[in-house]
Amino acid sequence: MEQRAELVAACRRWARGPVPFRHTVLPSGGVMSVRTVCLGWHWQPYRYARTADDVNGARVAAFPDWLGDLGRAAVAEAYGDEDAARAFAPDTALINFYDDAARMGMHQDKEERSGAPVVSLSIGARCVFRFGNTEGRGQPYTDVELASGDLFVFGGPSRFAFHGVPKVYTGTADPAAGLRAGRLNLTLRETGMASGDA
Incomplete structure (x- = not known):
């Protein structure tokens, strides 16, 4: 519980800037219902950069070493493989805030040049996490309920699976x-990008 509270406090600091939380505008003109802030590298559809040219042009906050340690611990636990954990070198975090009405459509995390796993940590309200296939947005998929503190690691053949959040459960937040x-x-x-790629 203490670690979750520390992460929430850190997210609040990161949300203030240098690049603040924003609703991402998609190339189609649609606006994402989640609010996002990035660390290390800034994600905008559909690329990474060191600066948030679609927000305020500022360089994003650094990706902290302790967050990388948390990710490696998650990979070690999920894979049962210390070598895989040591090899995991995350250099960006996308932090999404979902209010009760926010959703995330089915998508792939495919802008990264690395095939390293993605580590996902949930804090707050429970949600339905829809984990699909690698071929398209439709079925087959599996709906999993994620609660505060749940970790989800996807890699290997599932690394590029379509996934989304069709529902957040109102009244299930984590006040503690x-x-x-x-x-x-x-x-x-892990973006797989070098500093000169910015």
């Missing part, structure tokens, strides 16, 4: 972690 409403999702990723 510092969230009276809504859900935070932190995804830790």
